[in-house]
Amino acid sequence: MIRNVFYQFLFFLRRFLANYQLSFIANDNKYYRLKNKYKGLECFIVGNGPSLTVEDLNWLKKKNITSFGVNKIHLIYPQTNWRPDFYVCEDIPVLETILDTVNDQKDLIKFLMEVPGINKDEKTIFINRIATEFTGMDFFLEPVPYLFCGQTVIYICLQLAVFMGFKKIYLLGIDFSWNFDDAEPDKEGFSVLKGDSPHFVPDYFKKGEKQYLVTKPHFEYMIRILHYAKEILEKMGIQVFNATRGGKLEVFPRVNIDELKTKGNL
CATH class of the missing domain: 4.10.910 (30s ribosomal protein s13; domain 2)
Structure with missing residues (x-):
């Protein structure tokens, strides 16, 4: 005590x-x-799912909408001038694979796990997270001393967005459509790919790269904890909408991004 x-x-x-x-x-x-720097505003959390389109990102750029990008979002950069305002990667195998690329991104704020080789500068903020094995649930309103892992980078992004003061959060390109039967775990729990789950580019994971295995229990846990977060955010008056085109994430109410574009609700 x-x-x-x-x-x-x-x-x-x-x-x-x-x-x-x-x-x-x-x-x-x-x-x-960054605390409450964006109080009352809206943002987009942009995932790496197959539904993500260059046209949608160009629209975010044109409207100057604040956004978070994650993991290997840089693979779409050659096709668009859009860049996220914040970049988040808490997946250590992915971060180790793209270390040089992450270090070269100097014009945005980065939230990263601290791994050997990461540049330490004013725009790099290190994540200290609590991770559980598909059981515990929490949602931290302050990132110090910890953020809660939630077994998905989207959960980290939600906690950061709330801390920054955003009141309306849209999810885009977050399909949650993994191929559970196309991977096998190695001794360390990483996946040995037979075939990659769908992303916005076909060669998102190259042969020999490690990634954490997404299993059905993992998927079910992510759904549960996002429902947990939804209840907390609704009590706080924070709205989260899923603007993803299709996919399997049905936790948050759906909005049609084409209608957002035409009606100008942002």
Whole structure:
């Protein structure tokens, strides 16, 4: 009991100091420069699913809509001038594979796991996450000392978006359409691909690259924890909509992105 109270006090102190840019932990100060910076605004969280289109990204660019990009989103850069405002990668095997590419992205704020070789600069913020094996559930409104993993980068993005003050969040290109039968785990729990699950490019994972195995229990856990987050966000008055074209994610209410474009609701 005493230990828990002590740790809670330390967490409060870290957040308090970081809120005034006085923390002895530089990473904390970087986080809190963003606290409520986008209060009341809308954003898009852009996934890597097969439904993602260049036209939709060009529209985000044209409308100057704040967005998050994740994982290997850079593979679509040659086709569009759109770039996310924030880049998030908490998948260590993916991050290790694209290390040089991530380091070369200098014009956006990056939220990353701290792995060897990552450049440490003012625009790189390191994620300290709590991960569970498809059982625990939480949603942290403050990124210090931890974010909750949720077994999907989308969960990290949602926590960051709420911390930054966004009140309306749209999901795009988040299909949740994995091929569960096309991979086998190795001894470390990574997948050995027989055939890649669909992404916005056919060679998203190249032969020999490691990735975490997405199993049916993993998928079911992600659905449960997103329902958990939805309840919390609805109580806070934060709206989350799924603007993805198709896919298998039915947790959040659907909106038609073409109607958003034509009606100008943003």
